[in-house]
Amino acid sequence: MKRHLLLFALALTVSFLPQYLAAADQLRAFQRGSWQTILHAHAGRPMMVNFWGVTCAPCKVELPLLGKFVRDNPGLDVVTVNADLVPNAREAVLSMLRKTGLLSTENWTFSDGFVERLRFEIDPAWQGDIPRTMLIARDGKVTTLEGIVDLAKVKKWFEAQMNETK
Amino acid sequence: MIRTATIAAITLLLQGAANAQMSHHHVSESACDTTELRCATKVTPAFAPDGRLWLAWMAGGRILVANSKDRGKTFSTPVAVVDRPLELDWGPDARPRMVIDRHNRIAIAFAIFRDKNFNGEVLYTRSVDGGHSFTKPEPITPNTESQRFAQLALDADGSVFVAWLDKRNRAQARAANRIYKGAALFFAWSKDGGGTYSEARMVRDSTCECCRISVAFAGPGRPAVLFRNIFPGSVRDHAIVTFKDQATPGEVHRVSQDGWKTEACPHQGPSLAISPKGTYHAVWFTGGEVRKGLFYARSADSGETFSEPMAIGRLDRNASRPYVVASASGTAIAWKEFDGEKTAVKLITSGDDGKTWSQPRVIAATVDASDHPLLVSDGHDLFLSWMTKADGYHITPIDGAP
Structure with a gap:
């Protein structure tokens, strides 16, 4: 009986695994509480979070640069969050991430119609302007950068954080 | 051991299912997906000269119109401007615009996304039978670059003024290998209650491209447009232009020195009103170095200079x-x-x-x-x-x- 149960559970898991991985690895649903989930998951490690959107023109300039940055600097904690509330944007979001080489990064997409509450959880002063980058230090200190970021400076920030670790 | 594995497997299964469901869930700002008023994401009101309240709303991928004779207690049966779903511009600052003239002609402008890159197209339509039917929506300009954030306003002589943000100059700049930021402020007029519009003309190049603009009249034939501009150094502070007459935009004046140097889309445009005494009232959002948040300023000299911004x-x-x-x-x-x-x-x-x-x-x-x-x-x-x-x-x- 126990063996049957185990086999059943494994079969179920395997059958849902591709769907789970697709949902989890490519584009996760950013909902109430997701910000704390991200912060906890990366706690103690320097992290860059980039908020962008499919209708945002400067984001289209920045994302390919971010894609290159991620390729050139493997192992850094980089997270993207699509913060543009356009209905059914999932395909557009995935297409943009694919084009910019960011598909294997940790990617999230706003998935709650009450965007004010999502933004408030991240930063009560944030009005929704994108692109927006948050650098979260090992000690949790947040540095917010508006607009297209200078990735050379971001790299220096990561290096400084790593040096502190040593 | 078996129990642990089972629990782990079931947990993973439930997580996966929940995640998949969340990812495919229709994330919406609306209560429902159909076209009733209660399902709307954006509703634009306007009182007609006869005192009737008109609404134009976005719901279920359509633009709908209804009116109320009792100041909003009850509404007429809604009429869809187009009888098919549209790829409406869902940007935070996008909404249908509407004016009703003294002949009860209803002029409407709204934007759709014309392609998968979210380039916009401003369409206009008109009703001459009291909102029972609308003409087939037509592009506000034959140009096929991106247009968004059209704003309509009714002049004293019944002319309909339309202003919008237009990216046609970006395409030209690209072709010439020049860097181009933002969009341009364009305008046109309709002399037949929104049935046809004049050729599009530019007021100002290189404005911010992702914020609503606001229009008020300084006098007959003299619309004033408040918009987020791009000043040198990518500073996205507000500017205002008042027309000298219907054909002649005046000088562009800066409303405030907020110093918001950014290469971002604020998605949040200003609002303008002009009192019967001619005082300009402007409100806006900024994330500038000088000040951050919402601000108000007034101008007693037709928009040439503004008071020190007051935080709101x-x-x-x-x-x-x-x-x-x-x-x-x-x-x-x-x-x-x-x-x-x-x-x-x-x-x-x-x-x-x-x-x-x-x-x-x-x-x-x-x-x-x-x-x-x-x-x-x-x-x-x-x-x-x-x-x-x-x-x-x-x-x-x-x-x-x-």
């Missing part, structure tokens, strides 16, 4: 979406604030043309997504027009308002 609302409560109206009886400003659980609409009023203002008071609140709060007057009373996901549409007379 609480920065720590995400004060946003300011809107101003002015009439002979006073001036009022509404905006939204969010406290972590609910969104409140706050109001301040002025009885001396914007020199001094009342303390803020809450006039409405909701616990889920909501449209921008808008103020609209029927010539006697001031109303708050506010679409909310949780509580539906409100058109509420404001007690004690000017």
Whole structure:
């Protein structure tokens, strides 16, 4: 009986695994509480979070640069969050991430119609302007950068954080 | 061991299912996906010269129109402007625009996304039979580059003024290998109540491309347009232009020195009203080095110079979406604030043309997504027009308002 149960559970898991991985690895649903989930998951490690959107023109300039940055600097904690509330944007979001080489990064997409509450959880002063980058230090200190970021400076920030670790 | 493995497997399964469901869930600011008013994400009100209240709303991928003879208590059967779903521009600052002239002609402009890159197209339509039917929507300009954020305003002689943000110059710059930032402010006129529009003309190149613009009349034939400009060094502060006559845009003046140097889309445009005395009232949002948040300023010299900006609302409560109206009886400003659980609409009023203002008071609140709060007057009373996901549409007379 126990063996049957185990086999059943494994079969179920395997059958849902591709769907789970697709949902989890490519584009996760950013909902109430997701910000704390991200912060906890990366706690103690320097992290860059980039908020962008499919209708945002400067984001289209920045994302390919971010894609290159991620390729050139493997192992850094980089997270993207699509913060543009356009209905059914999932395909557009995935297409943009694919084009910019960011598909294997940790990617999230706003998935709650009450965007004010999502933004408030991240930063009560944030009005929704994108692109927006948050650098979260090992000690949790947040540095917010508006607009297209200078990735050379971001790299220096990561290096400084790593040096502190040593 | 077996129990642990089973629990782990089931947990993973449930997580996967939940995640997949969340990812495919229709994430919406609306309460429902059909076309009724209660399903709307954006609702635009306008009082007609005969006192009837008209609404144009976005719901279920369509633009719908209805009217009320009893100031919003009951509405006529809604009429869809187009009888098929459209790829409507869902940007935070996008909404249908509408004016009704004294012949009861209803002119509407709205934007759709014309391609998968979210380039916009401004369309216009008109009804000449009291809103029973609308003409097939036509592009506001034959140019096929991106256009968004059209704003309509009715001149004293019945002409319809339209202004919008247009990216045609970006394409030219690209072809010539030049860097081009933002969009351009364009305008046109309709002399037949919104049935046809004149050729598009440019007012200003290189404005911010992702914020609503605001129009008010300084006098007959003299629309004034308030917009987020791009000043040298990528500073996205506000500017204003007042037309000398219908064909001639005047000089562009800076409204404030906020110093918001950014390469970002603020998604939050300004609001402008001009009082019968000719005083300009401007409200806007900035994230500048000099100041951050919502601000108000007035101009007594037709928009050439503005007063020192006055802060509105609480920065720590995400004060946003300011809107101003002015009439002979006073001036009022509404905006939204969010406290972590609910969104409140706050109001301040002025009885001396914007020199001094009342303390803020809450006039409405909701616990889920909501449209921008808008103020609209029927010539006697001031109303708050506010679409909310949780509580539906409100058109509420404001007690004690000017």
